[in-house]
Amino acid sequence: MLSLVFISIVVVACGNSGSTGTTTLTNGKGCTKIGLLLPDTSTSARWESKDRPLLTQKIQAALPGAIVDYNNAEGDSAAQQAQVEADLVKGDCILIVTAVDSASAATIVASAKARGVPVIAYDHPIESKNLSYYVSFDNVRVGELQGEYIAQHYKEYLEGTNANVAMINGGQTDNNALMFRQGVLNKLQPLFDNGTLKKVYDQYTPAWNNDTARVEMEGILTAQQNNIQIAYVANDGMANSVIAALKAKQLNGKVLVTGQDATVAGIQNILTGDQAMTVYKAIAKEAQAAADLVKAFHDGTTTVSLTKGVTTRTTDGALIPAILETPVAVDKTNIAATVLADGFVTAHEICQGLPKGVGNFCP
Numbered sequence: 001m002l003s004l005v006f007i008s009i010v011v012v013a014c015g016n017s018g019s020t021g022t023t024t025l026t027n028g029k030g031c032t033k034i035g036l037l038l039p040d041t042s043t044s045a046r047w048e049s050k051d052r053p054l055l056t057q058k059i060q061a062a063l064p065g066a067i068v069d070y071n072n073a074e075g076d077s078a079a080q081q082a083q084v085e086a087d088l089v090k091g092d093c094i095l096i097v098t099a100v101d102s103a104s105a106a107t108i109v110a111s112a113k114a115r116g117v118p119v120i121a122y123d124h125p126i127e128s129k130n131l132s133y134y135v136s137f138d139n140v141r142v143g144e145l146q147g148e149y150i151a152q153h154y155k156e157y158l159e160g161t162n163a164n165v166a167m168i169n170g171g172q173t174d175n176n177a178l179m180f181r182q183g184v185l186n187k188l189q190p191l192f193d194n195g196t197l198k199k200v201y202d203q204y205t206p207a208w209n210n211d212t213a214r215v216e217m218e219g220i221l222t223a224q225q226n227n228i229q230i231a232y233v234a235n236d237g238m239a240n241s242v243i244a245a246l247k248a249k250q251l252n253g254k255v256l257v258t259g260q261d262a263t264v265a266g267i268q269n270i271l272t273g274d275q276a277m278t279v280y281k282a283i284a285k286e287a288q289a290a291a292d293l294v295k296a297f298h299d300g301t302t303t304v305s306l307t308k309g310v311t312t313r314t315t316d317g318a319l320i321p322a323i324l325e326t327p328v329a330v331d332k333t334n335i336a337a338t339v340l341a342d343g344f345v346t347a348h349e350i351c352q353g354l355p356k357g358v359g360n361f362c363p
């Protein structure tokens, strides 16, 4: 009997496999040196302007005195791996990683695991069964919001019967880009199948490179002789480049352009009428979720109330406990009620550089 009790205690104490998210945590216990590894500074304004400061603030609020050891890989997955190795040597004992490459970052998780260091995949998936947690948004839903918007508004952009759609997707090594595209197709495939809309282009944009998106749009306009009504663009950074290509042909505002991230530039493009919509992802909530997990690791407490049984499946078939926040579609009708009301962007930021009266918004 006694030995049975002993065995069950040992099982609980070692139960930090991360496979259920319901066990008591042991790795990371007492840890106050957190490695934060973000992917780049150029594909979206979010990483430097939102994720970095919010994660730092929220981790330090959850664990007063904690050190946040920040690295940015500038889009180089080998550099990110080297940053992780250096962090582990320095003694960072919990890692929050937005992988440059969802597949190759499995080696990051392996290195960390070898030292008993848990890894939280932040925003981008990491395809490893040894991952501890995944914190992100419902990324298929992000794509569905973009697709839904197109399905509801394409008629405003038709030219005669032409309804040509170009899909400029994100970077293929970020598995989020695959989920966004899947979400869009969940909504638009029926319209492609019945001929309501015609898909004339559908490509991933390597590394979410914003400049490449402009080159893509220029190529599409040439190939289609400017006959494009809808440009599905995966995020605001690429949308801004696509809009530049449209402006060069005086087609801005005449093509439905989507985006994502509710960046200041994205909201400005919505107010000027050059972009139709964006997707607001409350990064404060995402950062808070990561900070809550860090605190749970530090305290060695259960995370059931954080993950609520939600899991995500990796490509190697493992179920990783996850916290997935809810995205919101934003267009000119709800800027005030969403991103402004939340303080995600301010009217001052938005109106800086915009002519007075634009979108009936700036005084």
Ligand code: BGC
Binding pocket: 043, 044, 046, 123, 124, 170, 174, 176, 177, 208, 235, 236, 260, 261
């Ligand atoms: C993020 C987006 C971001 C994109 C490029 C995606 O995985 O979810 O918010 O715009 O990466 O950085």
